[in-house]
Amino acid sequence: MAEDREPPPLPGAAQTDFSEPEGGEDLFVSAVSAMESPEAAHLPAEDISTSSNGPKAEPILLDDDTDDLFAEATEEVSLDSPERQPILSDGPSPAITPVTPTIMINPRVDVFDRSPDEDEEEEENRDTFDIQISVSDPEKVGDGMNAYMVYKVTTKTSLSIFSRDEVSVKRRFSDFLGLHSKLASKYMHIGYIVPPAPEKSIVGMTKVKVGKEDMSSVEFVEKRRSALERYLLRTVKHPALLKDPDVLQFLESSELPRAVSTQALSGAGILRMVNKAADAVNKMTIKMNESDAWFEEKQQQFENLDIQLRKLHASVESLVCHRKELSVNTASFAKSAAMLGNSEDHTALSRALSQLAEVEEKIDQLHQDQAFADFYMFSELLGDYVRLITAVKGVFDQRMKSWAKWQDAQMMLQRKREAEAKLQYANKPDKLQQAKDEIKEWEGKVQQGERDFEQISKNIRREVGRFEKDRVKDFKVVVIKYLESLVHTQQQQIKFWEAFLPEAKAIA
Amino acid sequence: MEGSNAETELGVSVGSIRITDVTQDGDLLTFAITSQKLNGSAGVCVFRTYDDFDWLQQSLFSQENLPGLQGIIFPPLPSKAFPSQSNTQTKTLKQLGFLALGQDWQSYCKALEFYLQQVAAHPTLCKSKALDSFLVNSESPGKQRGKKGIFNRLSQAVEEMRKESHKDVDNFFQNERNKNTNVASLSKVATEKLLDVVMTEQKLALACGHFSTSLHLCVNQDDADAVAFSKICLKLSDIIEAVKRNFEKVASNNLSTLGLGLDLESRYQEAEKEMLFRRTCKLIELETVKKNTEKAKANKREVMEAFQKAAEKEFNQISSVAKQEIERFHSSRVNVLQNFLIGWCEQQLNTAKEFAELYSQHLEACRNMYSD
Numbered sequence: 001m002a003e004d005r006e007p008p009p010l011p012g013a014a015q016t017d018f019s020e021p022e023g024g025e026d027l028f029v030s031a032v033s034a035m036e037s038p039e040a041a042h043l044p045a046e047d048i049s050t051s052s053n054g055p056k057a058e059p060i061l062l063d064d065d066t067d068d069l070f071a072e073a074t075e076e077v078s079l080d081s082p083e084r085q086p087i088l089s090d091g092p093s094p095a096i097t098p099v100t101p102t103i104m105i106n107p108r109v110d111v112f113d114r115s116p117d118e119d120e121e122e123e124e125n126r127d128t129f130d131i132q133i134s135v136s137d138p139e140k141v142g143d144g145m146n147a148y149m150v151y152k153v154t155t156k157t158s159l160s161i162f163s164r165d166e167v168s169v170k171r172r173f174s175d176f177l178g179l180h181s182k183l184a185s186k187y188m189h190i191g192y193i194v195p196p197a198p199e200k201s202i203v204g205m206t207k208v209k210v211g212k213e214d215m216s217s218v219e220f221v222e223k224r225r226s227a228l229e230r231y232l233l234r235t236v237k238h239p240a241l242l243k244d245p246d247v248l249q250f251l252e253s254s255e256l257p258r259a260v261s262t263q264a265l266s267g268a269g270i271l272r273m274v275n276k277a278a279d280a281v282n283k284m285t286i287k288m289n290e291s292d293a294w295f296e297e298k299q300q301q302f303e304n305l306d307i308q309l310r311k312l313h314a315s316v317e318s319l320v321c322h323r324k325e326l327s328v329n330t331a332s333f334a335k336s337a338a339m340l341g342n343s344e345d346h347t348a349l350s351r352a353l354s355q356l357a358e359v360e361e362k363i364d365q366l367h368q369d370q371a372f373a374d375f376y377m378f379s380e381l382l383g384d385y386v387r388l389i390t391a392v393k394g395v396f397d398q399r400m401k402s403w404a405k406w407q408d409a410q411m412m413l414q415r416k417r418e419a420e421a422k423l424q425y426a427n428k429p430d431k432l433q434q435a436k437d438e439i440k441e442w443e444g445k446v447q448q449g450e451r452d453f454e455q456i457s458k459n460i461r462r463e464v465g466r467f468e469k470d471r472v473k474d475f476k477v478v479v480i481k482y483l484e485s486l487v488h489t490q491q492q493q494i495k496f497w498e499a500f501l502p503e504a505k506a507i508a
Numbered sequence: 509m510e511g512s513n514a515e516t517e518l519g520v521s522v523g524s525i526r527i528t529d530v531t532q533d534g535d536l537l538t539f540a541i542t543s544q545k546l547n548g549s550a551g552v553c554v555f556r557t558y559d560d561f562d563w564l565q566q567s568l569f570s571q572e573n574l575p576g577l578q579g580i581i582f583p584p585l586p587s588k589a590f591p592s593q594s595n596t597q598t599k600t601l602k603q604l605g606f607l608a609l610g611q612d613w614q615s616y617c618k619a620l621e622f623y624l625q626q627v628a629a630h631p632t633l634c635k636s637k638a639l640d641s642f643l644v645n646s647e648s649p650g651k652q653r654g655k656k657g658i659f660n661r662l663s664q665a666v667e668e669m670r671k672e673s674h675k676d677v678d679n680f681f682q683n684e685r686n687k688n689t690n691v692a693s694l695s696k697v698a699t700e701k702l703l704d705v706v707m708t709e710q711k712l713a714l715a716c717g718h719f720s721t722s723l724h725l726c727v728n729q730d731d732a733d734a735v736a737f738s739k740i741c742l743k744l745s746d747i748i749e750a751v752k753r754n755f756e757k758v759a760s761n762n763l764s765t766l767g768l769g770l771d772l773e774s775r776y777q778e779a780e781k782e783m784l785f786r787r788t789c790k791l792i793e794l795e796t797v798k799k800n801t802e803k804a805k806a807n808k809r810e811v812m813e814a815f816q817k818a819a820e821k822e823f824n825q826i827s828s829v830a831k832q833e834i835e836r837f838h839s840s841r842v843n844v845l846q847n848f849l850i851g852w853c854e855q856q857l858n859t860a861k862e863f864a865e866l867y868s869q870h871l872e873a874c875r876n877m878y879s880d
Contacts (some may be wrong), residue, residue: 301730303879310725322715326708333701340694345687346842352849468733475740476878483747483871490864497857504853507846 131157131236133251135229138221140208141172147209148172151225155251161243167252173200175256176228182246183235188391189398190452191459194241195234195465196387202397223380235471268337288400292457296465299396306389313382319375326348327364334360348507355503359496366492374485383477385471392467396462402456406449413442517635520545520643522628527617528553532591537613541621543643552644555626558588560648563681564627567638574632577787577824579829582598582633583626584775586619604768605703609710610760615768622772651702674788684834685784693776698771706767709759716752720745743877747870754863769848773841780837787826794819 137152154168179198187194204220232251236242250256262410291297334357341353420435524544529536542553565585571577587603591613600608607616624643627633676682707821723745728734797819801812 006787103616130721202834213826236739297730301728301734306729308722312719312726314720315715315722319712319715319719320713322708324704326712327705329701329708332706333698336694336698337594340698341690343690343694349842350844352846356849377714465733466736468731472733472736475737475744476874478875479740479744480871480878483874485866486747486751487864487871490860494857494864497853497860501850501853501857504846504849506847508842 002461003052014216018033036385050329054228131155131159131242132160133229133232133236135225135232138225145206145209148174149205149221149224151228151253159242161248163252169251169254169256171250171256172226173198173205174258176231178256178258179246179250183241183244186244186246188394188457189238189402191395191398191463192238192240193388193391193395193463195231195238196391197231199387201404225386226380230380234384234388252487288403294461295396295457299393302389302392306386306393309382309386309389313379314388316375316382317381323367323375330360330364334358334364347508352503352507355500359500362496363493366489368373374482377478377482377485381474385474390466392464395463398456399453399456399460402449402453406446406453407450408472409445410441413439416442496498518628518640518643519546520544520552520608520628522625523625524551525621525628525643526847527621530617537589537591537616539617541643550736553644554646554648556648557643558748560621560642562588562701563583563649564638564642568627568633568636573635576624576825576827576829578790579826579833581780581781581783581833583623583630584772586616586775586780589613589616596787603701604738606763606771607708609703609706609767610763615763618764618768619772644672668785671789672785672790674792676788680831681784681787681827685788686782688777692774692781695774695777699767699774702767702770702871703761706759706762709755713752713755713759716748716755720748720752725803741872743874747867750863750866750870754859755776755860757794757859757863758856761852761859765848765852765855769845769852772848773845776837776841780834783830783833785825787830790819790823790826794823802862805825 023063081427132155134154135151136154139150139152140147141150142148150170152164152168153171155162156166158165166434177197177200184194201220204217204224207217208221235247241247269470306452337353338357341350342355344350344353416435416439420432420439423435520543524542528542529540529541529542536557538630539556540553541556542551544551562585565582586607589604589608590600604616607619609615628637628638633639639647654736675683697861725742726741727738729738757875794816797812799810801816804812
């Protein structure tokens with residue numbers, strides 16, 4: 001089997017070739033770690049901030065894959081093959097199939113050389129890949145509890161893998177979740193950090209469905225729209241994911257099969273949760289002999305980073321909360337000042353008081369219009385990164401699983417050899433031949449296991465490097481945006497005060 | 509005793525009255541009050557406690573031989589402060605509002621200072637011996653408990669409420685009472701709302717401080733990327749620190765200008781209300797006397813009529829003083845409010861300019877640092 005494959009193996013295809021997925025799977029279920037389950041277990045269920053649903057959402061999707069580790073992958077392959085075949089038959093197709101890390105490395109380097117200064121660009125511009133994606137025009141479809149929001153996803157690009165320069169499609173939230181689910185199942189087990197999709201929010205969505213057109217549901221939809229946009233941008237930033245057929249289909253094709261495994265409380269979902277719990281216990285039993293200190297150090301670093309980011313996030317959430325309170329109080333004061341102005345006899349004083357009310361209102365409005373500046377920007381960024389780190393941790397766990405698989409293959413080989421040795425003396429030529437065949441088979445698996453492990457290790461190193469650089473870039477961008485909004489707000493305020501001063505002076 | 513023949517000329521210039529210092533000893537606040545003597549360049553400095561202020565106010569209330577005294581709008585004295593309780597305790601806030609905030613009792617001192625200036629500027633009250641003694645005597649007068657004035661704060665007894673709405677005989681006064689009721693309650697509400705705003709601004713400043721500190725702790729030297737990230741966190745920490753100072757300054761501006769102004773206006777409207785109420789009570793008294801006089805039997809009639817005449821005279825004196833006071837009040841309050849509004853606007857403008865500059869500098873620095 002090993003000989004049939006190209007040097008960079010196709011894990012999707014590879015797994016279909018395994019004749020003992022179920023048997024192997026039993027070993028692996030015990031070794032399988034539901035990646036996010038320990039983290040999910042730590043998170044309080046009521047925490048409606050970014051960290052709760054995110055990690056929870058992910059494992060739900062991924063457990064689909066780990067339960068029937070290879071069977072699901074098999075399904076994936078067959079589901080995809082109608083789309084993949086035309087792509088496979090076109091030109092240099094290995095670049096498009098899920099794993100060709102060696103091939104990816106080269107274009108990746110080019111791509112980073114191309115990256116220009118991003119400071120002046122709009123959010124949508126991703127000049128590095130010459131692709132712009134925007135999520136806009138949220139529209140409510142349907143009524144009552146079956147209603148859902150539909151978003152317009154517009155892609156503008158000059159890349160050749162896209163069939164058109166500009167394409168717009170309509171997608172709903174579960175489509176995004178479905179995309180993530182597919183990408184995660186294809187790439188996480190080879191060590192790619194797949195950006196997590198925005199979290200589900202039953203509370204938020206219910207308000208929208210019920211038709212409340214108030215500030216909080218408007219805010220919710222806008223928050224979600226922005227999060228979906230960031231999700232897509234992060235996804236296409238990844239060189240392998242950009243070329244993935246599912247991603248292309250998501251961005252280009254007008255109809256998309258409905259993703260069903262993402263329903264919040266489906267029967268399958270409950271089953272996954274039960275399995276997750278079991279896996280959490282089992283994860284504790286993998287004790288890996290780490291031969292590479294880099295991984296241990298990195299894992300520790302990510303643990304620390306996770307804690308730091310969560311703390312920061314909590315800090316910012318409290319700021320966002322106080323900010324909202326300030327807005328309410330300012331509006332209330334403005335109203336009372338206006339009433340005072342109306343009751344005032346002295347004309348000039350009355351006017352000044354009314355102007356005072358207006359100034360306060362304008363300042364408040366200024367802050368509200370910049371709802372995505374201010375602390376809100378940090379809140380979203382930190383939330384995104386808390387979720388991303390969960391994905392990173394997941395990838396490290398996948399490496400552990402890969403190692404475990406390799407070790408298990410070695411153990412199996414050992415057993416087969418022992419069995420063969422025994423049969424040598426039992427004089428059963430048929431069984432002996434079978435034993436020899438099995439040894440050959442398991443030798444192959446051991447080799448494959450080792451290769452896979454080395455591959456995922458290599459991928460992770462590269463992915464982590466990319467992640468660290470992106471993290472620095474992302475934060476730089478947000479800091480600059482925040483400062484720009486601060487400057488803008490102050491300048492606007494100066495205008496307001498300068499306009500008010502003559503009114504105050506003209507009172508008497 | 510002190511307040512009886514209370515006419516004298518005030519020996520200090522009104523504008524020079526200042527509260528220059530305050531010291532705290534447990535629950536006791538002692539204020540240093542300085543003023544300039546009119547007849548020379550000599551300055552006077554005395555030390556007074558709140559009880560002394562209270563004594564002064566009571567003395568003013570209880571001056572004798574001043575016709576129409578009840579028609580005077582007495583400058584309002586702030587409530588007593590109990591500094592051993594924390595500033596932000598709800599009770600203190602309820603009592604003192606804006607005066608409880610601010611560092612080191614700044615606002616409270618300012619309010620007391622205004623009080624003294626307004627008493628000294630009042631055409632009638634400035635002649636009070638009690639005031640002169642208060643400002644000039646090194647001996648603290650508060651030890652002597654003068655007789656309590658007959659005017660205490662309006663109680664909210666049901667009967668009082670009924671009296672308050674008694675119809676007036678004079679349109680001018682009826683209008684004034686209506687307006688005053690309206691404006692008094694509106695300015696109280698506005699003061700409270702502004703107080704809420706200032707409290708929230710202070711909360712934001714505090715939360716910014718926490719965020720800034722958390723960022724400062726995100727330092728990590730593991731590798732080049734971690735170092736780069738740490739630098740960003742430190743920069744952001746500085747920026748958030750600046751934002752914190754911004755909120756503090758804006759809150760303090762609000763507090764020391766508009767807040768103080770609205771608080772003063774609100775308390776002054778209450779003072780006017782009290783005066784109008786006193787007059788209304790007198791009116792009711794007068795009307796009762798008239799009725800009784802009409803009903804009186806012949807032998808009592810003369811006495812009653814004399815009595816009625818006296819009551820009428822007193823009422824008219826009060827009304828005429830009240831009219832003057834009201835006009836004076838209307839023009840002075842506009843000036844006072846104007847000053848506060850201008851001060852507020854100028855301070856907020858300066859703060860906005862200062863921080864626009866600071867943020868621009870940070871932005872420039874970041875753009876330079878991050879362009880690679």
